Amino acid sequence: MPEKPTLSTVAQRAGVSIPTVSQVMRGTGRISNETREKVLKAARDLHYVPNSRAAAMRSGENKEVGFVINHLGNPFNAEVIGGVVELLEAEGYLVSIVDTRDDPIRQSRQLEAFIRHGRGGLLWVPAIGTPSETFDLLSAHRIPVVTFLRHARRDIDHVGIRNTEATSRATQYLVDLGHRQIAYLGGSDQAIVSNQRITGYELVMERNGLEPPVVWNCDDNKLAGLEAMTDLRAKHPGITAVVCNGDMVALGACSALIRAGLRPGVDVSVFGFDDTQDAAVATPALTTMAVSPHKLGRKLARALLDRIEDPEMPPVVSEVSAKPVIRATTGTPAKS
Amino acid sequence: MPEKPTLSTVAQRAGVSIPTVSQVMRGTGRISNETREKVLKAARDLHYVPNSRAAAMRSGENKEVGFVINHLGNPFNAEVIGGVVELLEAEGYLVSIVDTRDDPIRQSRQLEAFIRHGRGGLLWVPAIGTPSETFDLLSAHRIPVVTFLRHARRDIDHVGIRNTEATSRATQYLVDLGHRQIAYLGGSDQAIVSNQRITGYELVMERNGLEPPVVWNCDDNKLAGLEAMTDLRAKHPGITAVVCNGDMVALGACSALIRAGLRPGVDVSVFGFDDTQDAAVATPALTTMAVSPHKLGRKLARALLDRIEDPEMPPVVSEVSAKPVIRATTGTPAKS
DNA sequence: TAAGGATGATATATCGTTATATCTTCTGTC
DNA sequence: GACAGAAGATATAACGATATATCATCCTTA
Numbered sequence: 009m010p011e012k013p014t015l016s017t018v019a020q021r022a023g024v025s026i027p028t029v030s031q032v033m034r035g036t037g038r039i040s041n042e043t044r045e046k047v048l049k050a051a052r053d054l055h056y057v058p059n060s061r062a063a064a065m066r067s068g069e070n071k072e073v074g075f076v077i078n079h080l081g082n083p084f085n086a087e088v089i090g091g092v093v094e095l096l097e098a099e100g101y102l103v104s105i106v107d108t109r110d111d112p113i114r115q116s117r118q119l120e121a122f123i124r125h126g127r128g129g130l131l132w133v134p135a136i137g138t139p140s141e142t143f144d145l146l147s148a149h150r151i152p153v154v155t156f157l158r159h160a161r162r163d164i165d166h167v168g169i170r171n172t173e174a175t176s177r178a179t180q181y182l183v184d185l186g187h188r189q190i191a192y193l194g195g196s197d198q199a200i201v202s203n204q205r206i207t208g209y210e211l212v213m214e215r216n217g218l219e220p221p222v223v224w225n226c227d228d229n230k231l232a233g234l235e236a237m238t239d240l241r242a243k244h245p246g247i248t249a250v251v252c253n254g255d256m257v258a259l260g261a262c263s264a265l266i267r268a269g270l271r272p273g274v275d276v277s278v279f280g281f282d283d284t285q286d287a288a289v290a291t292p293a294l295t296t297m298a299v300s301p302h303k304l305g306r307k308l309a310r311a312l313l314d315r316i317e318d319p320e321m322p323p324v325v326s327e328v329s330a331k332p333v334i335r336a337t338t339g340t341p342a343k344s
Numbered sequence: 345m346p347e348k349p350t351l352s353t354v355a356q357r358a359g360v361s362i363p364t365v366s367q368v369m370r371g372t373g374r375i376s377n378e379t380r381e382k383v384l385k386a387a388r389d390l391h392y393v394p395n396s397r398a399a400a401m402r403s404g405e406n407k408e409v410g411f412v413i414n415h416l417g418n419p420f421n422a423e424v425i426g427g428v429v430e431l432l433e434a435e436g437y438l439v440s441i442v443d444t445r446d447d448p449i450r451q452s453r454q455l456e457a458f459i460r461h462g463r464g465g466l467l468w469v470p471a472i473g474t475p476s477e478t479f480d481l482l483s484a485h486r487i488p489v490v491t492f493l494r495h496a497r498r499d500i501d502h503v504g505i506r507n508t509e510a511t512s513r514a515t516q517y518l519v520d521l522g523h524r525q526i527a528y529l530g531g532s533d534q535a536i537v538s539n540q541r542i543t544g545y546e547l548v549m550e551r552n553g554l555e556p557p558v559v560w561n562c563d564d565n566k567l568a569g570l571e572a573m574t575d576l577r578a579k580h581p582g583i584t585a586v587v588c589n590g591d592m593v594a595l596g597a598c599s600a601l602i603r604a605g606l607r608p609g610v611d612v613s614v615f616g617f618d619d620t621q622d623a624a625v626a627t628p629a630l631t632t633m634a635v636s637p638h639k640l641g642r643k644l645a646r647a648l649l650d651r652i653e654d655p656e657m658p659p660v661v662s663e664v665s666a667k668p669v670i671r672a673t674t675g676t677p678a679k680s
Numbered sequence: 681t682a683a684g685g686a687t688g689a690t691a692t693a694t695c696g697t698t699a700t701a702t703c704t705t706c707t708g709t710c
Numbered sequence: 711g712a713c714a715g716a717a718g719a720t721a722t723a724a725c726g727a728t729a730t731a732t733c734a735t736c737c738t739t740a
Contacts, residue, residue, distance in 0.1 A: 055484035060460040061397040062696035086417035102457040104440025148391035230625040289566040398726035
């Protein structure tokens with residue numbers, strides 16, 4: 009029943025001093041082969057693992073970063089995380105993830121916890137309604153931060169999507185198919201991303217001189233999408249197409265149509281956003297805007313590494329375009 | 345442009361000693377109101393947040409725990425995480441999550457990273473094929489651990505599901521409806537959970553003297569479920585019902601049926617497992633075994649807190665029963 | 681008025697590392 | 711054989727906090 013392994017216990021067992029063990033573990037300094045072997049054997053025997061928090065305290069280097077996200081359950085976010093973690097783990101970083109569920113109070117507790125627990129950098133989807141004190145807190149602690157998706161501050165690095173462009177293209181696609189009464193489904197009027205997406209939709213509606221835009225907000229999950237679509241059709245029965253704020257909403261909307269005896273893509277067209285795995289597997293398969301969450305995640309991670317490497321460079325904003333993936337839920341409007 | 349706030353900078357600004365600030369921050373010791381006010385003001389001005397890693401180093405107390413999970417993208421897991429985090433955050437813990445994607449190599453790197461970064465406890469779904477050295481590593485470091493779902497070691501606390509009982513009930517339900525040719529879809533023969541579930545299925549098949557069991561393994565997502573169901577029907581066209589290893593597989597299977605022009609619950613019955621949100625929203629709605637992931641998460645968190653509080657108590661194993669939720673994808677077999 | 685106790689603050693050592701400086705010992709060179 | 715320099719190891723201080731002991735005051739009370 010040996011005690012918890014530290015540099016000190018390893019040093020004792022190998023019969024050398026503490027700094028010697030430290031140097032062997034990190035491969036620095038001048039160490040004879042004989043000593044190195046002795047130390048490595050002792051370390052193995054004791055299952056020694058360096059305590060990098062103690063190390064970070066002394067050396068300042070800190071390879072632990074946090075990812076503060078608004079909704080873990082969203083498959084799009086889950087795929088982004090995959091990309092982020094892949095790149096950062098390869099660089100020797102540990103990524104720890106927390107879910108704010110878009111609650112600014114919980115978020116501020118979590119961010120404070122991240123500071124207390126010494127994260128060396130943060131990836132952050134700011135919760136809806138994040139107060140300015142939260143930004144002050146982060147900047148007071150000089151933590152490298154990259155915001156993701158929601159571009160809240162000009163003076164902070166950002167990686168996101170060209171939302172307005174994307175929904176413009178989706179809406180124009182539906183217009184070109186012949187749709188005239190097109191609604192926007194999902195999002196919240198307080199979220200930066202939805203605002204940008206709704207702008208793209210409204211812009212195209214106006215530019216084409218179509219029926220006045222109808223924006224129907226709802227949460228970002230299938231159940232909410234199902235209910236929203238049902239309500240929307242009750243209020244606006246003439247709608248022949250919807251542009252959705254996300255795939256989950258779109259798939260919920262499709263469920264609503266099917267339950268009402270209608271065929272998505274034939275009776276009513278549905279355009280999603282995100283291209284999650286579900287979109288391809290759904291029946292009928294969902295037309296959507298694709299952004300490769302995995303690549304986006306890698307880009308996000310890269311942005312943080314760049315910032316950590318050079319804390320003084322001016323803020324960098326990087327946005328990627330979404331590409332339409334036409335599947336089965338969009339088509340020419342039904343003749344009535 | 346003040347420097348990074350520490351006890352030392354706060355002490356300087358307030359004109360008191362470092363231990364005094366420490367005591368004020370923690371509310372211990374004897375401090376006059378006057379001094380307390382001075383210190384609190386200085387701390388606020390500097391946005392001081394204690395560095396709990398330095399604190400942990402000295403005091404031993406460590407309120408940072410890790411959750412090592414096999415697949416973040418799975419909605420069931422996402423809901424479990426919600427329950428875990430809810431309880432642990434309320435107790436002042438920070439939970440950091442990593443995704444092994446069921447790769448034992450990645451897992452061992454991640455666990456080592458957690459040890460290096462000083463986690464005070466772990467919740468763990470051991471990856472398929474976890475080697476015994478990984479268990480040795482954890483026990484050498486005396487880290488409180490609770491395994492989840494996959495009960496790999498008798499000497500480690502565990503929270504899980506009564507899998508065999510659950511699939512027995514599901515299978516018996518299908519038998520009672522009149523099904524004779526029932527297959528098992530999903531899981532892996534290396535995973536503990538699938539083995540338990542398959543056992544429950546096989547037991548009931550045998551007990552009822554039915555057609556020889558057919559077990560068709562596949563990954564735990566919709567696409568895999570879709571492909572597996574297609575293949576299964578090609579090989580065994582007489583199958584009238586399937587018990588699935590999870591909702592994702594079951595929903596994929598339903599997609600396959602619909603694409604083949606069949607109606608789940610009428611032509612072929614499908615029984616899921618997990619009762620994720622998708623199950624209720626799907627069309628037709630999925631019959632499944634429900635386990636309340638949120639409650640399960642809270643139970644898991646509680647188990648870890650108990651272990652942290654009393655490291656000496658004998659290992660505790662706690663299993664919950666799943667309840668059938670009958671929806672639209674099960675019914676009497678079609679007359680042929 | 682001296683001893684005793686409560687009050688409010690500080691001095692010092694320590695946690696597990698790393699950075700820097702220092703100290704032997706050995707080698708090679710003139 | 712004396713000395714410079716390299717090689718190989720160690721001593722010491724520091725990171726930011728906490729635990730423990732100690733130190734002044736001040737107030738009681740006999």
